[in-house]
Amino acid sequence: MTSLGLSTRTIVLLSVGIAILIALPLVVKSSFAIEIFIRILLFSFIGTAWNLMGGYAKQLSLGHAAYFGLGAYTSTILQIDFNISPWIGMIAGGLVAVLASLPIGWLCFRLRGPYFTIATIATAQALMLIFLKFRDLAWGAEGTTIPNLGSAPLMMQFETKASYYYVVLGLLVLALAITWLIERSWVGNYLVAIGEDEDAAEAIGVDAPRMKRDIYMISAFLTALAGTFYTQYIYFIDPATAFSFSISIEAALVSIVGGIGTLWGPVIGTILLETTSTLLQSWLGSSIGGVQLTVYSLILMAVILWRPTGLMGMIDEARHRFVSRKPVQA
């Protein structure tokens, strides 16, 4: 046991995993493949951020695009109007998201269950409308392109896709580390207690409103970082992309399919969904609209009806059956 309480085996596995991820762009030269890796890492990151609140505390938000968009717009406005580096803008965007999560949370947490979910959808859509309607605020509906400076690492612009890969890999490692720390502390236990039964948790002394507010702030902060990264990566921003409902959907989807409230669930869920989506696109071409989400929704329904614990639940079961030969815990 080390000071962090990790077993030697875990440390070896983690080191090997990180080494492979760092080496990957050096070995794989196809920019198409790197783009897919970036998508997988990005949505794993967004999913991990969602999972902190949606997975552990079971506050099922479908409005995380609000923070993705706020992060994207904050850093872009700072960059274009004030020439401030997106690295600083990214943190600023995170802080804006944290501030915005306070009133949004204050409103939405008044409702529970499905009506909390609906309220979060409405807040994200309302923010999109604000950015669409108020043209003085930020370019209105047509959005803007990010000035391309060529190779400018200090402005978060790189010549190779591989550099973006490392940025988003770093973000994912950060989010996983935060999740890992929370999961094994009293905070994680309190969140799970709220997720299981909020009234019971309050009855034994958990300050549920404060816990929900705090985890919402962390989740919003991380989601905003993804917004800045994505805008820098595609060199474009408009309200329909930045506040896209599909961001909110995918954040929740990858976590549920992978295993809600587990450390690796969002990562595994993203790998499955993004791989499926890529295969579908190469097989059918991108000509028919709606194919990707049709398949996603079928996978989601299958998981909910047959394996509510997601892929992580299946992996755990298999491990129990084959490795430790212990009976499966239901």
Added chain:
Amino acid sequence: MWETVAQAVINGLLIGGIYALVSIGVTLIFGVVKIVNFAQGEFVMIGMYISFFLANQFGIDPLLSLFVSMPVLFVVGVLIQHFLIRRVLGPNDMPQIFLTFALSLLLLNLALMLFTANYRTVHTSYSDEALHVGGLYIPVAKLIAFVVAMALSGALWVFLHTTDLGKAMRAAAQNRDVAMLMGINPDRVFCVALGIALALAGAAGSLLMPFYSAYPFVGQVFVLMAFVAVVLGTLGNVIGALVASLMMGVAESLGIQYVGADSGLIVVFAMLLLTLAFKPSGLGGGRAR
């Protein structure tokens, strides 16, 4: 001056009747089965496509296709309750929310694949007709839709208050455990609730068809409106949902008149956020009836 206001109010009330059919379905399912059906708007969309194809292929008037869309969607509702929703009922929120949400995504994207994103319209002899009453302009198609919507809502109220099955549904909504002890079969009641709610959505679709375009995303407009109306009218309360829907229609129409053509949604969101901030239990307050 007063004529513009009156005209906006009338426009709002007329479309509010359609919102009411969708909201009553949502609130009925929430009251009886205790789940939120995120796919309710997609059933409006299906109702519209049923009417569109009947009109296009066989020249059947969209108002007559009500007699097809309502029974078809009733059966769909019973099947969805029996084969899908029944399996996720329990204390856990996640499967309930995301099952109907997945269903909504599935139907929407299937429609996109099968019918493309094109707008489909049906032109009827009364599509362009309008009544002129004291300087006010009342489109006939919208007036018919409103009257039929109110009649269907009234019929549902009579059903819930006078028939044994209707009373069983209200009893199940008030206290499921006691209702079961009194010999009410919850599965049957839930199936009927889903069936009625979806039939109402189908009716909304058929009634819309003479004056509104069908496209895969059309349901999203109506379901959003319904969710707000259902919160505003107190969750699970049928009359509350009806009144709130009419209010929403008027608010949206006044917003379009005085704020700008595309401000309807902003007004809706503003109403939802104000409701949450000041009256989270809805205008009816207290318990669901």
